[in-house]
Amino acid sequence: MRNKPPYALSSVDHALHLAALLQQEGPMRVTDAAERLGVAVSTAHRLLAMLVYRDFAEQGPDRRYRPGKVLRPAAASAAPVALLRELCLPELRTLMERTQESANLMVPAGAEVRFIATAESPQVLRGGDRVGRSLPAHCVSGGKTILAALPPTELDALYSEDDSVDLPRLRRELALVRERGFAINDQLTETGLTAVGMAIKDAGGSPVAALSLALPTARFDRERLPGWVGALSSAVAKVEAALSAR
Structure with a gap:
């Protein structure tokens, strides 16, 4: 059983939760993300923008967000x-x-x-x-x-x-x-x-x-x-x- 840390940072938690949702559920709009997280649309937009910046998400031509390269299977590096x-x-x-x-x-x-x-x-x-x-x-x-x-x-x-x-x-x-x-x-x-x-x-x-x-x-x-x-x-x-x- 995993307990939520008493020092949890809500912004970090939201970002990680959103990354997991993208990986598990696939494409979503900003409004979908806001609804799933229970946050304002503006907050969801900022979270998605940061995920895009770090390659955890990418935005398609239909303006929906999808899992980015970091969340897709990738070869492991043998380098130290x-x-x-x-x-x-x-x-x-x-x-x-x-x-x-x-x-x-x-x-x-x-x-x-x-x-x-x-x-x-x-x-x-x-x-x-x-x-x-x-x-x-x-x-x-x-x-x-x-x-x-x-x-x-x-x-x-x-x-x-x-x-x-x-x-x-x-x-x-x-x-x-x-x-x-x-x-x-x-x-x-x-x-x-x-x-x-x-x-x-x-x-x-x-x-x-x-x-x-x-x-x-x-x-x-x-x-x-x-x-x-x-x-x-x-x-x-x-x-x-x-x-x-x-």
Whole structure:
């Protein structure tokens, strides 16, 4: 038997209850959510907006809300997430301060990457906090560098039965990523956002994570690319050294 904590926070309780309702009952309107929770429509709208922001919900063309990526089944990550977060947080902050752009840490999870830490740019127009979000690895800059470091058999296992991915074309793109040592996501996951990523490898050379810099496409400048890649390379080298030391 579970007892409600005496220190329960009603807003947290409402948000968790609403997430569970979306997962269990499916699409609902704001008014449906308000009725189920017994709160005002304005309160339900704010709760749903926060769930959308954190990928627990998404709004369809019919304006009804549905379970988001976080609530849908997802592949587990084999990466040492807690350790990577601990080692990478200082480097993310340094990356952000050095470039004045948002820096992200992501780990592989099947054919996706999951964002586990962000250091947001102080600029008004910036790449936002993506912690908790999962995106297709073959579209994301850091995800591409992780895929590029995989053995061909592992890459085939991920995509051989996925008709939405042109595997021969992906192989060619990943060959270029291996040659360069970094990858670019030019608005593949979000219009107006460009990112540059680089993989983090363990002592055995296997990719366990990736770092990326995300910035408004309007601020992306090819002449600044060597500086961004250099900053990423420095951060990756420090994290890989720390991983080896552990």
